Amino acid sequence: MLTVSTGNNAVAAAVRQANPAVVAAYPITPQTEIVEQIANYVTNGSLKSKYIPVESEHSAMAACIGASITGVRTFTATSSHGLLYMHEMVNWAAGARLPIVMANVNRALGPGWNVWAEHTDALQTRDTGWLQVYVSTVQEAYDATLMAFRIAEDRRVYLPVMINLDGFALSHISQQLEESEVGDFIPPLVLDHAIQTDAPAGYGCMTSSADYFRIRYDIERSMRDSVQVIKETEEAFAQTFGRKYSWTEEYRCEDADVLILAMGTLGKEAEVAVDILRNEGVKAGSMRVRWIRPFPELNLGDRELVVIDRNYSFGFGGILATSIRAKTGKECYNVIAGLGGQEVTYHDIAGFVRDRRIGEEFWFGVDA
């Protein structure tokens, strides 16, 4: 079915298709619409979930954890300060190996108060054991949400998945959306470690250093196995619904001399910048990084790299750029742009490429 939808409503529509048993969530701008829409679905009977309107984000994730450990499908959504407020439980969900799915609408962190897009919120939770995908269109928000359930709930993964969409720039814009009947694309959840009263066990109790270490190792092994699961899921998705996704979305990369790497909506804008640059005779290509955890294998060749970060790790650098440097040993031109929703157009992005100074960092709109 073809409709027009916002990014937020697309996420809610996908959640309705996935039909979780329990949704627990707390509103925060710009995620609020997701919560409201799910509440509407539950009220009008089109979604059968138990909807728990909790009193805080800490409790939203805690309630999802409590529900998930019984073996049922769960969902929540948050943003920015909400994500930070639930950080303790975000760790808990992954450590407890619970396939919770969460949409995070990326937003800046106070102070000063700012409700606009920035990726620092989600990236502050990047070491928690959650899989993280960054989407760039309304359709992708919908599709990634559907796939997230199948990936998280795969026995080889059993880790939570976070779908990230840019605040306002994607959460509140309207685009065409093709909704699909999921059918058996998301199989029923079978959680091997679901709590059983006829087979009592202790969950999350005190653990020796050696066992704790092994549990961490196990998380990392599943993180690596998730690479295959993500690939399989995206292939199955393409076969079932005809919409194709891959680890990095590449645009005119084959013969490119310079690559633009970015995440979320800026990664999409970069494609237009590539066309502008190509018209000027610059052989540019764009590589939109979708999954940041697990981190992608990047096939960069010997091309020059312009990496745009809508985030920052103070005292260190843009998080995508420093990750690429660490993983590939390649230098780049690191542009910090779009923090707190700063407007960045495709003309600006083309400008970053024209003015690139490999090995340097540039704060757009601040640095001269």
Added chain:
Amino acid sequence: MSGTSASEYIWKCTSACAGCSSSLILRHVLKAAGPDTVLVVPACCTSVLQGVWPNTSFNIPVYNVAFAAAAAVASGMAAAFESMGRTTNVIAYAGDGGTVDIGIQALSGALERGTNFLYICYDNEAYGNTGMQRSGSTPLGARTTTTPGGKTHVKKDLDRIIAAHHLPYMATACSAYPQDLVKKVQKALSIKGPKFMHILAPCPPGWRYDASQTIEVGKMAVKTGIWAMYEREYDSLTLSGPTKAAMIKPAPLEDYLKMQGRFSSISEDAIRVIRGEIERNLRLLKAEAEGTC
């Protein structure tokens, strides 16, 4: 004990301190609840006394969670069981710190939303797990590691905060009166919706008395009236027998304080304030029980 399961759900190998009344309470709670029960436990002494994975001294599924999260985790669990049509008991078992301090927001939310669960706060009046720091539940004048000169504030009135949520069932109990405790747990579990129990749990290392005195100290708390036992079903309050007796002829407060090292430096002023608190509390409870308030 009559009417409870003959099975044991806590085995003898816990790592609780000698004379720990909280583990005694839990033993009775689980016997009253039976095997179709899941326990949700936040950070507290109870997370320690289970033992170290993969061994556990509990014969019941125990879900350990972060300090502030017990009531919210239980909320999700109760909703999930409901979605599956299961009637499994969901019991949160938390210390006073996890209840009156850090966990109170989640507890309040879960009660307000009508969560079908039983929340039990065992009150040892300090943070036992981390070595006896003060909590909101520590009484005035009690020495803890963070109130070395004696606590300068009175104990937070948790029960009236809970009562303000207008819930179907709440009760107070004490480890020294196990029959009363078991009856209250059974009653709580027979009611659908949010239930709350606040149980006094004397703690030998925290209160600084000999482990052999655990029952005597608990009885004395009730006899002096410093710990009152009752049930409240919505607005209707019923005083429990030992508290009715204490209202008629209370034991001297000093006798209770003298039994415990934590009160060794308490001032006369503090004792006067505590006495005033006890009198006020009992007066209010009595009026409520008689329907005259």
